[in-house]
Amino acid sequence: MMYVDAHAHLYLMSEDDLKRTFESNIIVFAVSEDVDSSFKTLQLAERYKPMVVPFIGIHPWRVNEFDEKEIDKIAELIRELKKYGGGLGEIGIDAKKPAIEKQMKFFERFLELAAGYKLPVNIHATRLWRIALKMVIEHDVRANFHWYSGPLDLLRDIRDAECFISINPCYIFQAQHHIVVEKAPIEIMLTETDAPFTFRGIKLRSWFVIPLVRKIAQLRGMQEEELRKQILQNAKKFLGFFPKI
Ligand SMILES: [Zn+2]
Structure with missing residues (x-):
């Protein structure tokens, strides 16, 4: 049975974790930072073809280290990226981090690229959800708002824009993310881990999406299998295809 980890930093994973991830039948949307x-x-x-869907880009926390020419280097990789049906990410904006104007500029450039090449984007938009969605809509791009802990009223706009949000296992520790799990339309939900990131002493792993699906299903009063299939369907809509296993 297949599961989806819609946002993980695969390149940082140990060999053991890579092995267990793919033995667990997890399709990973693997994001990059530079x-x-x-x-x-x-x-x-x-x-790991076809289990990895690559996302390339520059993380908003890292834009300070680079000038805009770095975006052109990412653009040069798009032809290669297309072979695997991937997209751009982790891109976005973060109000808690410095150089917000530069972040906006990079994000804008990446959205232009995504629009031009018809690529989905994996977005980090901490505390700037509304602005990020507005920019996504302006560029008519398909986006996943990773670890979405933004306002509930925006969920409808995200659905109307045919975009998605991904739920992290750490929702159990975070009130706002928890409410999102309770209230978000099921048809915009993806599962993710942000592995191998450590949160509150827990090292996140891609296979955590398996118990995550079970927990969300319980919370929403659904059959686990029904939710698992819905998430695969959502992933397919987000990517515009689904890996043939
Ligand atoms: Zn991430």
Whole structure:
């Protein structure tokens, strides 16, 4: 049975974790943070074909380190990326981090690229959900708002824009993310882990999406299998295809 981890930093995972992830039948949307990790992500997509859907880009926390020419280097990798049906990410904006104007500029450029090449985007938009969605809509791009803990009223707009949100297992520790799990339309939900990120002492792993599906199903009064299938369907809509296993 297949599961989806719609946002993980695969290139940072240990060999043991990679092995267990794919033995657990997890399709991973593997995000990158800079040019170097984008190369690594594409290599992993080749190595674990078709279980890895690569996303390349520059993380909003990292834009301070680069000038805009770095975006052109990402653009040069798009032809390779297309072989695996991937997209751009982790891109976005974060109000808690410095250089917000530069972040906006990079995000805008990446959205233009995504629109031009018809690529889905994996977005980090901490505390700037509304602005990020507005920009996504302006560019007519399909987006996943990773670890969505934004306002509930925006969920309808996200659905209307045919975009998605991904739920992290750490929702159990976070009131706002928890409410999102309770209230979000099921047809915009994806599961994710942000692995191998450590949150509150817990090292996140891609296979955590399996108990996550079970918990969300319980919370929403659904059959686990029904939710698992719905999430695969959502993933297919987000990507515009689904890996043939
Ligand atoms: Zn991430």
